[in-house]
Amino acid sequence: MNQPKRYLDIVLDIRKMISQENIRPGDRIPSERELAETLKVGRSTIREALRSLELLGLIETRRGEGTFLSDYRNHRLVEVLSTFILQDNQSQKDVWETRLIHEISAIRTICGDANSSRLPVWTGFSKRIDEGDFFSREDFVREIMVLSGNRLSLKIWLLLAQYSGNPYKERIIIEETAMLENILAAIRQQDTEKATEGLKTWIAWLQKETGKDDDDS
Template sequence: MNQPKRYLDIVLDIRKMIQQENLRPGDRIPSERELAERLEVGRSTVREALRSLELLGLIETRRGEGTFLSDHRNHRLVEVLSTFILQDNQSQNDVRETRLIHELAALKAICRNDVSSRLLVWDSFRSRLAEGSSFHREDFVKEMMVLSGNRLSLKIWFLLQQYSGKPFDGVVTEDEKEMINRILTAIEQQQTDTAIKEYMAWCDLLQKGRMQNDDNS
């Protein structure tokens, strides 16, 4: 029962060592043997800890050269997570629900902000809908996420949208225009509950359309 905890401790110890020694991307980190001696643990435990860090792209092993600290911006955590997220229907449902949580939070933030709710972009969207020009669904939702002001939520949303099959691909249909107009009106009038209700109805419509397309394919 103690092994999992010790294994996690080693991961934390290695990361702490990297910070304390002020290592930068491209710098070599101590070998498996050196780490085992410094941390006073078995090499097998160190090996597993290094494997997890390498899997996340935080370190990289170069044959014949050693192990080096990677640029964290290039880590493969997204790829690792995707192998789990897309493995069953329940996981896909979880992704969809989590994405919706971020979208509704953005919508609430905008409706409750006097400045954001009265931006000209909402009127611009309404004009585009009335003109009959191509109105991409993702443009509307992405603008909503950006204007909420939460940059972390925006980044998470981009990933969740990718994992849920990009549900806002394509242009708005005639059936959707009135629904989006109602969302825009609710935003401008700062009617949070109405905006959420209309937004969820729109998302339900899109989901049903996707399910029908899947059944027909």
């Protein structure tokens, strides 16, 4: 093993600094020159660390203004990684499969909790469907993930959603509204099996529809 890479330490140092100073998404982090002096390394080393974090979408830099902690949602990462990684079918499949793991678990949690399965959000979705307000597929599932109450699972899901390609981000179409209504109804009835089956059916349909077909699971 060589010497450990400096810039990797820097990444961790910055992360520590963020939590110590209680820097929140959107806040500014110290300038490159400032960090260099504080951490006693050259500015170029700082930059290598920052550029890495930027590519991951964890920070955002604006010339003349500074560097900001970003919301973990806007990953330029997606474009880059998708050209490298997601060409591999297995990886692509793993992403969808893993995402589904979290989604099903969330549904199970919600169905097992009388409170959350009776929240007005469910009728809200039905209403929007009826009114032709076609939200995106991701929006729909995100609501489920949020309501499950496991924030870590939610964060992982958010990442996986970023990797899930366009179809997941697009608006629902008329053909699938019945499937969604089915899921919603099952949740309202706290019918775990029906809800999870409904979700699986929908996702399977979606995968088949968008042409990236693979074996069913």
